[in-house]
């Protein structure tokens with residue numbers, strides 16, 4: 001065993017081995033993997049080995065597609081078989097709602113180059129004749145699905161890594177981690193200590209324990225998971241003999257079941273509602289290659305449905321039941337990346353689908369470690385997406401919720417109830433009890449979404465279509481636009497940046513020039529590659545004090561970046577204020593009249609101008625007031641310590657009474673910003689876009705002193721833009737866009753080339769005789785003169801102008817074409833006409849917000 005290496009990967013499951021392979025492939029051959037026992041001694045050995053590309057997050061889906069495409073190369077490189085069976089699979093819908101969900105998945109897949117197809121239950125039955133198709137209304141065919149040998153695949157990664165120079169040490173537990181002042185780690189093992197510049201926690205079932213070695217409580221929990229294997233089945237043997245093909249994989253959402261062929265029988269697994277955490281507080285070190293006791297009672301409801309939907313199974317003998325634990329993060333996606341607040345400590349854990357995601361996780365993490373950037377938009381997997389509120393018991397509640405909903409429909413207006421309320425502001429009771437607010441979860445903080453007329457009506461009716469909130473959100477928008485509304489805006493990230501070096505520091509990080517004292521700027525933040533990694537509002541309070549507001553969910557992500565770039569001379573300090581600073585916004589033409597009644601300051605249009613900031617008393621409470629609002633109206637953001645929030649809110653309500661003030665929620669706020677063509681962070685603004693294609697030109701000052709990403713941004717502008725963020729007016733029916741829909745354009749043979757091409761791999765679809773069915777002409781991206789040219793990032797109904805709206809990215813050559821009949825957006829499988837909104841439909845010149 002070497003005594004000093006560049007990186008130690010802790011854990012020899014599929015994920016650790018993939019990280020090791022990718023690090024070595026990226027040129028870090030001086031790396032070591034340390035495994036407590038033999039390779040695959042955690043979850044990896046008893047996995048069902050299924051893989052697929054589909055994921056709710058398109059960026060995670062891309063990494064899954066990479067994982068699947070890697071296996072052939074890995075086999076060649078390592079000389080080790082992965083036991084690959086690329087069978088394809090069907091997802092079965094038993095209700096119209098589930099079919100809507102599959103249509104959405106299918107449409108999303110288009111711009112990712114996935115060649116899924118919507119098919120009939122009979123067509124699905126042709127590929128899996130064990131089903132009783134009368135239970136279903138339709139299905140989705142995914143050619144890039146299958147199964148493999150988990151142990152073979154893990155060893156293939158390991159062998160390939162060894163060939164590239166990496167070292168693997170087996171039967172040696174890491175027992176302690178200590179860090180030197182220079183940031184290097186002492187990895188204390190049973191066989192001695194290894195010094196490492198970096199450590200990677202790929203501890204799988206023991207990721208929490210390996211986290212605790214560095215003082216971390218990672219939001220990871222293992223759940224028991226069962227699948228059963230049948231004896232050989234005559235129906236399977238007959239199908240194989242008749243068609244010369246293997247059965248395809250099936251997901252039956254109703255039964256919470258996945259199933260596929262295993263040898264000449266069937267493997268059937270469940271994500272049962274009555275799910276059970278395993279070792280909720282601590283994972284025993286002596287657990288290894290043993291299985292947990294099966295508990296058929298727990299999965300009996302799923303099996304009952306399964307026997308109805310796949311009648312042949314009822315008579316099949318059960319050969320073995322596997323019950324094993326594997327880990328989940330609260331949202332079911334992995335935890336990857338550098339841990340905020342620590343140096344050179346990386347995670348690659350919480351990977352619940354190691355054989356779909358392991359390759360992508362390894363690739364992203366190795367690029368991050370070697371090049372300083374993951375090379376892809378991996379926000380959905382970033383370890384920084386959780387705050388300190390994701391405690392052990394929070395994680396327990398959320399993981400159970402996630403597991404039991406794995407095969408449930410996720411509706412766009414759905415707020416999940418587990419572990420809530422976690423954090424509340426002082427207005428919580430007033431909002432819920434008195435104002436009948438329907439609350440949402442913003443990074444663990446309860447936030448009003450909309451206001452119902454009565455307590456009985458204060459809930460969302462789940463739907464892909466416009467729902468029961470529609471008219472109430474409309475009322476909130478119109479009342480605000482016509483007079484004045486108030487909303488809680490505590491769900492922002494807030495930072496205080498102080499010190500002699502504060503201005504220079506912010507100038508180096510941000511693309512805009514810093515404001516004069518008493519003024520505000522909006523500014524993107526870029527990475528070295530010139531891509532968007534933040535979008536902030538910054539106010540200069542005095543020469544050495546700035547207030548910074550950003551996205552609540554990106555707090556840890558941004559703090560990680562800020563801390564990495566802090567000058568070492570101590571001239572800058574950053575404080576994350578969290579909910580120690582809370583906020584209210586008043587907006588609408590009468591907003592000034594309301595504020596005037598609450599303060600002795602002169603807040604006239606000339607004394608307190610658009611983009612001014614001032615510390616002033618509001619209803620006798622000390623506040624920071626920004627003359628700015630995300631609704632695009634005349635408006636103010638008022639910030640205060642929580643102790644004052646009820647008082648300020650009461651004052652606003654009283655002062656606004658004569659103007660008919662209304663409460664409005666996040667949904668109204670987001671609807672109003674659509675009418676102004678304002679983008680949002682994590683939807684329109686993400687690390688895959690440059691600032692110019694995102695339409696942020698006026699906030700990027702290429703002429704100012706150097707800033708991070710300047711060179712790349714200048715190049716983006718000089719080279720000409722491939723894509724442009726674009727707003728659309730959509731002729732929608734009763735459903736608005738939800739995000740990730742494809743944008744079709746009538747472009748004839750011109751190929752604008754921004755949408756991913758189909759992967760070119762995948763299983764063929766076949767009929768009952770085993771004969772291949774040709775793919776639809778043009779695949780999923782072409783239809784006569786129409787082509788998929790882009791994708792939607794967000795949208796909804798713009799109530800004050802009375803139109804459905806959407807934002808998305810399309811080729812820049814098309815972005816100025818405001819003509820009718822040029823674009824269509826596919827909403828729930830129906831292509832609806834859309835027209836580019838070349839300027840904001842509400843107050844295009846911005847006169848109202850400047851008034």
Ligand SMILES: Cc1cc2nc3c(=O)[nH]c(=O)nc-3n(C[C@H](O)[C@H](O)[C@H](O)COP(=O)(O)OP(=O)(O)OC[C@H]3O[C@@H](n4cnc5c(N)ncnc54)[C@H](O)[C@@H]3O)c2cc1C
Pocket residue numbers: 010011012013014015016034035036037038039040041042043044045046047048049050051172173174175202203204205206207210225226227322323324325326327348349350351352353354355356357
């Ligand atoms: C029943 C079942 C069915 C499944 N089916 C599928 C499926 O069909 N498809 C799919 O993609 N996934 C499936 N999974 C999930 C899959 O197994 C996991 O996603 C995957 O194994 C996670 O791999 P890992 O490397 O992160 O963790 P693990 O496999 O748990 O590996 C972690 C390794 O780290 C080692 N380790 C931990 N701490 C230390 C230490 N301190 N020192 C040294 N070594 C240490 C452990 O010994 C272990 O070998 C299934 C899981 C189960 C239980």
